[in-house]
Amino acid sequence: MTEMDPKAVIEDTFAEAFPLTVARVIVTADNSRLVQSAAIAATGFASSIIGCDVEAGIDCDLTAAATPDGRPGASLLFFSFSRPLLEKSLVNRIGQAILTCPTTACYNGLPVDPEKCLKIGSQLRFFGDGWQGSKKIGGSRFWRIPVMDGEFLVEEQFGTVKGVGGGNLILLCRDAAGGLDAAEACAAAMRDVPGVILPFPHGIVRSGSKVGSRYKALKASTNEAYCPTLRALVPTQMPVDSVVAYEIVADGIDLVSVEEATRRGIAALLGHQSVIRITAGNYGGKLGPFHLYLRTIAGLTRD
Amino acid sequence: MLTLSLLHNHLVPVEAECISPNTLAGLAVCEIERLSVFHGNRKESLADHFSVEGSASDESIVVKGDCSRIKWLGASMSRGTLRVDGSVGMHIGSRMSGGEILVSGDAGDWAGAEMSGGLLKVHGNVGNSAGAGYRGSVHGMKGGTIIIDGDAGHETGAYLRRGLIVVQKSVGDFCGFNALAGTVIAGGRLGLRPGAGMKRASIVACGPAPELLPTFQWSGVVAPQYLRMIGCHLRTIGVDGLGQILFRRFVRYCGDMVALGKGEILTLAP
Numbered sequence: 001m002t003e004m005d006p007k008a009v010i011e012d013t014f015a016e017a018f019p020l021t022v023a024r025v026i027v028t029a030d031n032s033r034l035v036q037s038a039a040i041a042a043t044g045f046a047s048s049i050i051g052c053d054v055e056a057g058i059d060c061d062l063t064a065a066a067t068p069d070g071r072p073g074a075s076l077l078f079f080s081f082s083r084p085l086l087e088k089s090l091v092n093r094i095g096q097a098i099l100t101c102p103t104t105a106c107y108n109g110l111p112v113d114p115e116k117c118l119k120i121g122s123q124l125r126f127f128g129d130g131w132q133g134s135k136k137i138g139g140s141r142f143w144r145i146p147v148m149d150g151e152f153l154v155e156e157q158f159g160t161v162k163g164v165g166g167g168n169l170i171l172l173c174r175d176a177a178g179g180l181d182a183a184e185a186c187a188a189a190m191r192d193v194p195g196v197i198l199p200f201p202h203g204i205v206r207s208g209s210k211v212g213s214r215y216k217a218l219k220a221s222t223n224e225a226y227c228p229t230l231r232a233l234v235p236t237q238m239p240v241d242s243v244v245a246y247e248i249v250a251d252g253i254d255l256v257s258v259e260e261a262t263r264r265g266i267a268a269l270l271g272h273q274s275v276i277r278i279t280a281g282n283y284g285g286k287l288g289p290f291h292l293y294l295r296t297i298a299g300l301t302r303d
Numbered sequence: 304m305l306t307l308s309l310l311h312n313h314l315v316p317v318e319a320e321c322i323s324p325n326t327l328a329g330l331a332v333c334e335i336e337r338l339s340v341f342h343g344n345r346k347e348s349l350a351d352h353f354s355v356e357g358s359a360s361d362e363s364i365v366v367k368g369d370c371s372r373i374k375w376l377g378a379s380m381s382r383g384t385l386r387v388d389g390s391v392g393m394h395i396g397s398r399m400s401g402g403e404i405l406v407s408g409d410a411g412d413w414a415g416a417e418m419s420g421g422l423l424k425v426h427g428n429v430g431n432s433a434g435a436g437y438r439g440s441v442h443g444m445k446g447g448t449i450i451i452d453g454d455a456g457h458e459t460g461a462y463l464r465r466g467l468i469v470v471q472k473s474v475g476d477f478c479g480f481n482a483l484a485g486t487v488i489a490g491g492r493l494g495l496r497p498g499a500g501m502k503r504a505s506i507v508a509c510g511p512a513p514e515l516l517p518t519f520q521w522s523g524v525v526a527p528q529y530l531r532m533i534g535c536h537l538r539t540i541g542v543d544g545l546g547q548i549l550f551r552r553f554v555r556y557c558g559d560m561v562a563l564g565k566g567e568i569l570t571l572a573p
Binding site: 067068069071105135136137138142144150 | 484
C-alpha cells in the first residue's frame with residue numbers, strides 16, 4: 001500500500017476479470033420514454049452471473065440519427081458465460097420486456113459471424129403463430145411479428161464477441177454520506193465509457209461477495225472482510241477510520257474499455273475527501289485471466 | 304480501373320456478357336480485346352466495338368458511350384464495380400450476385416433480372432421486367448437492391464422472390480406480378496393490377512393511390528417499422544428521395560386472395 005494522495009490511497013493490487021460472451025441489442029421506439037421502459041425492463045434482474053441468467057445494462061442512449069429505423073433508441077449489453085445461455089436469456093428477455101412494450105423494435109448491434117451468432121428473431125417469430133413475415137434489408141433478415149399496435153420488428157441474428165466481466169473497484173470511506181457521493185461519482189465516470197455497463201442497481205454494490213460459503217448450497221456469500229459491523233469478529237480489510245465500503249462492478253465489450261472505465265473511476269475517486277483507500281476484488285489470480293492492476297492503470301508506479 | 308469506350312453506335316445489338324469484373328479482372332489489355340462478343344449472329348472480338356484502356360485488376364470497369372444496343376453488361380457478376388457513362392441495353396446485371404452497377408442513363412428491359420445480390424443503380428428509366436424472372440423461371444430477383452431514379456416499365460418485380468426494388472417515379476402495369484416475397488417501392492404512379500397473383504411480397508405506393516384488384520382487402524392503417532429501416536438503409540446508399548415518405552403512415556391492403564393472400568400493397572394514408 002502506497003500513499004499517493006493525502007485524500008486516498010491506491011492499493012497495489014488488481015481487479016480480477018474474466019471472459020464473458022457479449023451481445024449488443026439496439027432497442028428503438030416512438031419516443032425515448034418507451035425506450036427507457038423497455039431498456040430497464042430488459043436489463044432488469046441482471047446484476048450478477050452468480051444469481052442471474054445474465055449480467056446486463058444500458059450502454060448508452062442513441063439519437064434517432066444513430067438507430068437503424070431513425071427513432072430514439074438505446075444500446076443494451078448482455079453478458080453470459082456461453083452463447084447458448086445468452087441466446088436463451090435474450091429470447092426470454094426480448095420476448096417478455098421489449099416485444100411487450102408499445103412501438104418497440106429490436107436490432108443487432110454487433111457484427112454477425114454466422115458461426116458465433118445468436119438466433120433471436122428466428123425464435124421469437126413463432127409468437128406470430130403463422131402470421132409472421134420477414135424482410136431482408138441490407139443483408140440482414142428481420143422478422144415482422146403482428147401485435148396489437150401493428151408489428152414488432154426484430155432482427156433474426158445477433159452477433160457476439162468475447163467481452164470482459166468482473167472489472168471492479170472497492171472504495172473504503174470515512175463517512176457514509178460522503179462515501180455514497182464518491183461511489184455515485186465513480187459509477188457515473190465509469191458508465192460514461194462506451195461499451196461498458198455497470199450491471200448492479202445504480203451502478204453500486206453494497207453487498208460485495210466472496211466465493212463460497214459455510215453453507216454448501218451457496219456459491220457466494222458476504223465478504224466479511226469489508227463488513228464494518230464485523231470488524232471485531234473477523235480479519236478485516238477496513239481501516240479503523242473507515243465506516244463504509246462500496247464496490248463498483250464494470251463489464252465491458254473488451255479489455256481496453258474496462259481498463260479505461262477503471263482509470264476514470266479511480267480518477268473520480270481521487271477527488272473525494274471521504275475516500276480513504278481504493279482497492280479491488282481478486283481471487284489470487286485463480287478466477288480470470290484479466291488482471292487490472294490499479295496503480296498501473298492510474299499511471300503510478302507499483303510497489 | 305479499366306475503361307471501355309464504345310467505338311460506334313449499332314443498329315444490331317451486341318451481346319457482351321464478358322464485360323464484367325469477374326471476367327476482366329486479371330486479364331491483360333490484349334487478352335480483353337480478344338474476348339468474344341456476338342454482333343447479331345456473328346462472333347466478333349471486343350476490340351471490334353470498344354477501345355480498351357487501363358487495367359481491371361482493381362475490379363473496377365467504366366464503359367463509355369451510348370450502349371443502348373449493348374446487352375448483358377455485368378451479367379452474372381459477383382464482385383467489383385461496373386459504371387456505365389450513358390445508356391445501356393437489355394439484361395444489365397442479369398443474374399448478378401454481388402458488386403455494384405451504376406448506369407448514368409437509361410437501361411433496357413430485364414435490368415437486374417433474377418439477380419441475387421449486389422446493387423444495380425440506374426439514374427434514368429428502365430424498360431420492362433426489371434428484377435423479374437425469365438419466362439419459365441420459378442422466381443425472379445432473389446436478393447440485392449435495384450434503384451431506379453426514373454420510371455420503370457411493365458412487370459417490374461414479376462416473380463420477385465426476395466430483395467428490394469425502388470423506383471423513384473412511376474411503374475408500369477403488373478408490378479410484382481406473381482411475386483413470392485421481397486419489396487417494390489414506387490415513388491410515383493403505379494400502373495394497372497399491381498400485385499396480381501402475389502403471395503407474400505410488399506408493394507409500396509408512395510404516389511397516387513393505385514386502382515387495386517378486388518382480391519386485395521383493406522387491412523388497416525399502419526406505419527411499418529421495416530419501411531423506416533428501408534428509408535434509413537436507402538440513405539446509407541445515397542438515395543434520399545423517398546426516405547421521409549417511408550416514415551409516414553400507409554393504408555394496408557392484403558392480397559392477392561387468389562393466391563396465398565399474405566402479400567400487401569401499402570398506399571399512403573390520406
